[in-house]
Amino acid sequence: MNLSKILKNGFLVLVASLVLTACATQKKTGQTQGDVYTGKDSVEFLASGVKDRVFFATNETVLTTASRETLRKQAAWLRKNSKLTVVLEGHADERGTREYNLALGERRANSAKDYLMTYGISSDRISVLSYGKERPVDSGSSPLAWSKNRRSVTVKAN
Amino acid sequence: MLFRYLFILLILIPLKAFALIEVDITRGNLSPLPVAVSPLSIDEESKKNFNKILKKKDLGSEISAIVENNLRQSGLFNPLNKNAFLQEPDIANLKPRFEDWNLIKAQALITGKVTFIDEKLRVEFRLWDVLAGKEMMALAFTTVPSNWRRVGHIITDKVYERLTGESGYFDTRIIYVAEEGPKTNRIKKLAIMDQDGFNNKYLTLGNELVLTPRFSPTNQMVTYLSYFRNLPRVYLLDIETGLQEVVGDFPGMTFAPRFSPDGKKIIMSFAKDGKSDIYTMDLENRIVERISNHPSIDTSPSYSPDGKYITFNSDRSGHQQIYVMNNNGKNVKRISFGNGLYGTPVWSPRGDLIAFTKLHKGKFYIGVMRTDGTGERLLTENFYQEAPSWSPNGRVLIFYRETKTNSKGEGFSAKLWSIDLTGYNEKMVETATDASDPSWSSLLNN
Numbered sequence: 001m002n003l004s005k006i007l008k009n010g011f012l013v014l015v016a017s018l019v020l021t022a023c024a025t026q027k028k029t030g031q032t033q034g035d036v037y038t039g040k041d042s043v044e045f046l047a048s049g050v051k052d053r054v055f056f057a058t059n060e061t062v063l064t065t066a067s068r069e070t071l072r073k074q075a076a077w078l079r080k081n082s083k084l085t086v087v088l089e090g091h092a093d094e095r096g097t098r099e100y101n102l103a104l105g106e107r108r109a110n111s112a113k114d115y116l117m118t119y120g121i122s123s124d125r126i127s128v129l130s131y132g133k134e135r136p137v138d139s140g141s142s143p144l145a146w147s148k149n150r151r152s153v154t155v156k157a158n
Numbered sequence: 159m160l161f162r163y164l165f166i167l168l169i170l171i172p173l174k175a176f177a178l179i180e181v182d183i184t185r186g187n188l189s190p191l192p193v194a195v196s197p198l199s200i201d202e203e204s205k206k207n208f209n210k211i212l213k214k215k216d217l218g219s220e221i222s223a224i225v226e227n228n229l230r231q232s233g234l235f236n237p238l239n240k241n242a243f244l245q246e247p248d249i250a251n252l253k254p255r256f257e258d259w260n261l262i263k264a265q266a267l268i269t270g271k272v273t274f275i276d277e278k279l280r281v282e283f284r285l286w287d288v289l290a291g292k293e294m295m296a297l298a299f300t301t302v303p304s305n306w307r308r309v310g311h312i313i314t315d316k317v318y319e320r321l322t323g324e325s326g327y328f329d330t331r332i333i334y335v336a337e338e339g340p341k342t343n344r345i346k347k348l349a350i351m352d353q354d355g356f357n358n359k360y361l362t363l364g365n366e367l368v369l370t371p372r373f374s375p376t377n378q379m380v381t382y383l384s385y386f387r388n389l390p391r392v393y394l395l396d397i398e399t400g401l402q403e404v405v406g407d408f409p410g411m412t413f414a415p416r417f418s419p420d421g422k423k424i425i426m427s428f429a430k431d432g433k434s435d436i437y438t439m440d441l442e443n444r445i446v447e448r449i450s451n452h453p454s455i456d457t458s459p460s461y462s463p464d465g466k467y468i469t470f471n472s473d474r475s476g477h478q479q480i481y482v483m484n485n486n487g488k489n490v491k492r493i494s495f496g497n498g499l500y501g502t503p504v505w506s507p508r509g510d511l512i513a514f515t516k517l518h519k520g521k522f523y524i525g526v527m528r529t530d531g532t533g534e535r536l537l538t539e540n541f542y543q544e545a546p547s548w549s550p551n552g553r554v555l556i557f558y559r560e561t562k563t564n565s566k567g568e569g570f571s572a573k574l575w576s577i578d579l580t581g582y583n584e585k586m587v588e589t590a591t592d593a594s595d596p597s598w599s600s601l602l603n604n
C-alpha cells in the first residue's frame with residue numbers, strides 16, 4: 001500500500017517534470033517565448049532602462065510578465081515626467097485581414113494603456129493609435145518577423 | 159463629368175430573335191464560345207476627324223479591340239484571329255456571308271460602323287448568330303468622342319447580356335489602393351481605373367496612409383479610411399469634384415466603411431477602449447446609430463442588396479468568424495463553422511452568396527458560402543490574399559494577393575487578381591504600381 005503510494009507519487013512527479021521540460025523546450029526558441037518576441041531587435045529606450053515596446057502572441061492582446069514589467073517602468077518614468085504625454089501605437093502582423101488587424105492593434109494598445117492606468121497614469125496623458133498591419137518593423141514573412149511586428153509602442157507625443 | 163446622361167441609345171431593330179446561341183455560365187467554362195469581332199468599319203473623313211481629336215488612326219479597330227479583349231478576359235468567349243476573316247468590315251456589317259464565318263468556326267459575329275457626326279461619335283453595332291444566319295441584336299450610340307473606350311465596354315455588356323442572359327460588368331471601374339515603397343513604410347494612394355486597367359488616375363497624393371476605398375452604388379462617391387493628421391477616420395470622397403469630408407464625429411478610430419445599397423448610409427466600425435462595434439451614419443441627416451454592442455471586435459460589415467441584413471466578422475466566439483444580423487443589430491447568427499478563421503464577408507449583389515477570406519493552417523483562401531453558411535466553396539488558395547469585391551453582376555470576384563518575402567525581407571509585391579465564381583479564369587489584373595483593396599463599381603451606364 002505504502003509502496004504503491006510512493007511509486008504513484010514518484011510517477012506523478014516524473015510525469016510532471018517531463019511535461020515541464022517538454023514545455024520549456026517547445027516554447028523557448030531563441031528570441032521568442034511561446035510566440036511572443038523576447039529579443040532586443042527594434043526595441044528602443046524612452047529613458048535609461050525603459051523599453052519603448054511590448055510584444056504579443058498571435059491574435060492575442062494579453063500582456064506577458066515581461067510586458068507588464070516594461071510597462072511598470074514606463075509608468076514610473078511617466079510619473080517622474082508628469083508633463084509628458086504619450087501615444088500608444090498598436091500593431092499586428094501580416095497574417096490577418098486588414099480591418100480585423102486594425103481593431104486588434106487598437107485592442108493591443110488599449111491593453112497597454114489600461115495597465116499604465118492601473119499604475120497611476122491618467123488616461124488623458126495617453127492616446128491610442130492603431131496601425132493594424134500597415135507599419136511592420138520587420139518586412140520578413142517568417143514567424144520571427146511576425147513576432148516583432150505584433151507590438152504596442154509607446155511614443156512621446158510632446 | 160456626368161456619366162449617366164452622355165449616351166443616347168437607339169435600338170435599331172426590336173430584339174425579338176430567339177436565343178439560338180447559348181453560353182453555359184453555370185459551370186466553369188472550359189470551351190469558350192468562338193466569336194469573331196470584325197473591326198468596326200469607318201469612313202476616311204471620320205478617320206481623319208477622330209485622329210485629330212483622339213490621336214487614334216483607326217477608331218473602328220480600336221473600339222473592336224476593346225470588345226475583343228473584354229470578351230477574352232471574361233473566360234466565356236474565344237475571340238478569333240482577325241487574319242482569318244474573309245469579309246471586309248463594312249460589307250460584313252451590311253450582310254455577313256455566314257458561310258465564310260462558319261468556315262473559321264465563329265458561332266457569333268460582331269460587326270459595326272463608326273462615324274463622326276456633328277462633333278460626336280456615333281457607333282452602331284450588330285450581333286449575328288452565324289449558324290442560324292440571323293441578326294440577334296442591333297444598337298447605335300451617340301456620345302462625345304472622348305467616351306470612345308466606354309463605347310467598347312457598353313458594346314461588350316450588350317453582347318454579354320444577349321449571349322449569357324445575365325447583365326454585364328464591363329462598363330465599370332475599379333477603385334483601389336496604389337502602393338509603392340518598402341514594406342515597412344508603404345506609400346499608399348487612392349487610384350481609380352476602368353475595369354480593363356485603362357484610364358488610371360490617382361485620387362490622393364500619398365501624403366497620408368489610405369485604406370479600403372469602397373464605391374457608392376451611385377458611383378459618384380467613395381468611402382475610405384485615411385490617416386489624415388494621424389487620426390484614422392472614415393472619409394467620404396466625391397470622385398468628380400475631389401471634395402473630401404470626414405464621416406461622423408467619433409472620439410476614436412473609425413474604419414471598415416461601406417455604403418448601404420441605396421447609397422444613403424455608411425456602415426463602419428468604431429474602435430474604442432479595445433472593442434470595435436458597428437455603427438451607421440445617415441448621410442442626409444447625419445444621424446449616427448449603433449448597430450452592434452459586444453465586448454468583442456465586430457468589423458468588416460456589409461449589407462445584403464435589399465438592405466435588410468448585415469454580414470460582419472466578430473471574434474465573440476474567441477476566434478474571427480462570420481455572422482449575419484438584421485439591419486437593426488437584432489437576431490445575430492454565426493454562419494461560418496469550418497476550420498480556421500473567417501473574415502471580410504461581402505454580400506453578393508445577387509443576394510444569394512457571401513464571399514469571404516479564410517485563414518487556415520497558414521494559408522489564405524477566397525471563398526463563397528450561402529447566406530446561411532452552407533455550401534462553402536473555396537475558390538483560390540495562396541500565401542496571403544484577402545478582400546474580395548463582387549463584379550456588379552455577381553459573377554466575378556476581384557481581390558488582392560501579396561507575395562511572401564525571402565529571409566532578407568525582399569521580394570514583396572501586392573497585386574490585384576480576379577476569379578470567376580466557378581473558381582475558373584483566375585488572373586492578375588494589371589496595374590501601374592502595386593495594388594490592394596480593390597472595389598468594383600456598379601455599371602456606369604444602366
